Amino acid sequence: MQRRQFVIALTGLFAAHRIAEAAVNPTDPIKIEKLVLSDAEWKKRLAPEAYQVLRHEGTERAGTSPLNAEKRKGYFACAGCDLPLFLSETKYESGTGWPSFYNFIPGRMETKTDFKLILPRTEYHCARCEGHQGHVFDDGPKPTGKRYCNNGVALKFVPA
Template sequence: MKRILLAFCLIFIGCKGTSQEKEASKAETAPKQENFKVTKSETEWREQLTDMEFYVLRKAGTENAGSSELLHIKQKGVYACAACGTELFKSEYKFDSGTGWPSFDREIKGNVAFNVDYKIGFKRTEEHCATCGGHLGHVFDDGPNETTGKRHCVNGAALKFIPAK
């Protein structure tokens, strides 16, 4: 009985869902928008950014939860793109989501762009800097109901904090 249960678990875990596969392949093969105000070669970005910033901003990576120094900042200021300096989120939009990543209930309008990604098998709203195209994170509908209901889950490596004067 234990062997049958173990075999069933292995088969279940090993199954790959394909219901999103066609949409995912379309989204992944779609040409990326390259007409940003700030454009640089991969070499130029590598020279400017740290390894983690490059991984997150240019390769759409994700930092480990709880690893960002920006997670617990409470002072007033603005969060800007670590690649190009575009102001993306105000400190008053920040809230503690308990997820391990800096979270905001809204963006600075016009400075953050959105698209859909299927990288993990289902539809998510990805957000990136509208000026340089750097990957920031994703937007979810589980934010504070008393404001926008949105949670912009952002990699701290994609941001620089600029304190208010």
């Protein structure tokens, strides 16, 4: 086994342990270890639509995600690495056609400024795998006033 393959295998085992630990109580603070895979590895791991969104900052068509109708208790995790990102009680119907949340689990997101539509927007990514999730806007409900507009293919729902 080559050294690179060995390091990737160890990283995967360690990440699986941290994922299992995070799933026990998704709101517990955890040290986020980065999950770094090659583009080819991401392509094998993800469905084509999820790959385009998570790895190349694509956007799914509005109204196409089954997660829009998800109303059960549980949490929403990154489809790339299973890190819990949102609690179901923070989900709301924004009327945009994408799953929307007014808050995320602290420490689970990173942001950057996106100029793809010329005007700046705040883009957010999973803190573990840096997979693109969506954009955050200042037109959400109380208590935060934020709308985390998420691509459904970038998420998995885990029922309570």
